Amino acid sequence: xxxxxxxxxxxxxxxxxxxxxxxxxxxxxxxxxxxxxxxxxxxxxxxxxxxxxxxxxxxxxxxxxxxxxxxxxxxxxxxxxxxxxxxxxxxxxxxxxxxxxxxxxxxxxxxxxxxxxxxxxxxxxxxxxxxxxxxxxxxxxxxxxxxxxxxxxxxxxxxxxxxxxxxxxxxxxxxxxxxxxxxxxxxxxxxxxxxxxxxx
Ligand SMILES: [Zn+2]
Numbered sequence: 001x002x003x004x005x006x007x008x009x010x011x012x013x014x015x016x017x018x019x020x021x022x023x024x025x026x027x028x029x030x031x032x033x034x035x036x037x038x039x040x041x042x043x044x045x046x047x048x049x050x051x052x053x054x055x056x057x058x059x060x061x062x063x064x065x066x067x068x069x070x071x072x073x074x075x076x077x078x079x080x081x082x083x084x085x086x087x088x089x090x091x092x093x094x095x096x097x098x099x100x101x102x103x104x105x106x107x108x109x110x111x112x113x114x115x116x117x118x119x120x121x122x123x124x125x126x127x128x129x130x131x132x133x134x135x136x137x138x139x140x141x142x143x144x145x146x147x148x149x150x151x152x153x154x155x156x157x158x159x160x161x162x163x164x165x166x167x168x169x170x171x172x173x174x175x176x177x178x179x180x181x182x183x184x185x186x187x188x189x190x191x192x193x194x195x196x197x198x199x200x
Contacts, residue, residue: 019169025144104141108134
């Protein structure tokens, strides 16, 4: 058996957050989070952004990402965070967040297409292959648009653990933490505070 690799990226140690498997846009928002020893940004730099897109299956490894494109990806992430907060809070978002999303939607939209397989008709949009980096922005923006306008939007929740800042889809009304990791962290902190308060 191999020893645990303590040098492996932080991303490998984080538990999956409910909803990220269905919405790439939720996964994008959660590429910036806090762990016990500080802030983590999985898109910190062009190479890191490229790696994240490849790992998520959004971009072929051979497609090069430039600094401007990775900057746009980070800008889209911040806009989505603002839009998610507005949706959850029942407020109107600032116009620039909406503009950023709409610009990404228009960057290289997929061509709508109807496919017909053995199990019947299904929608199977064709991404813009001429501009894969812009197409990925459009795809993520469209995913976020689907999330924000669909029935799942009512489940959008920001993790209540202090400093976590991740978003998830609540599976039941009472759920407040993105992962059991966050829930355990909050419970441990409460137990510690209670013990301290009880000691003479
Ligand atoms: Zn959390």
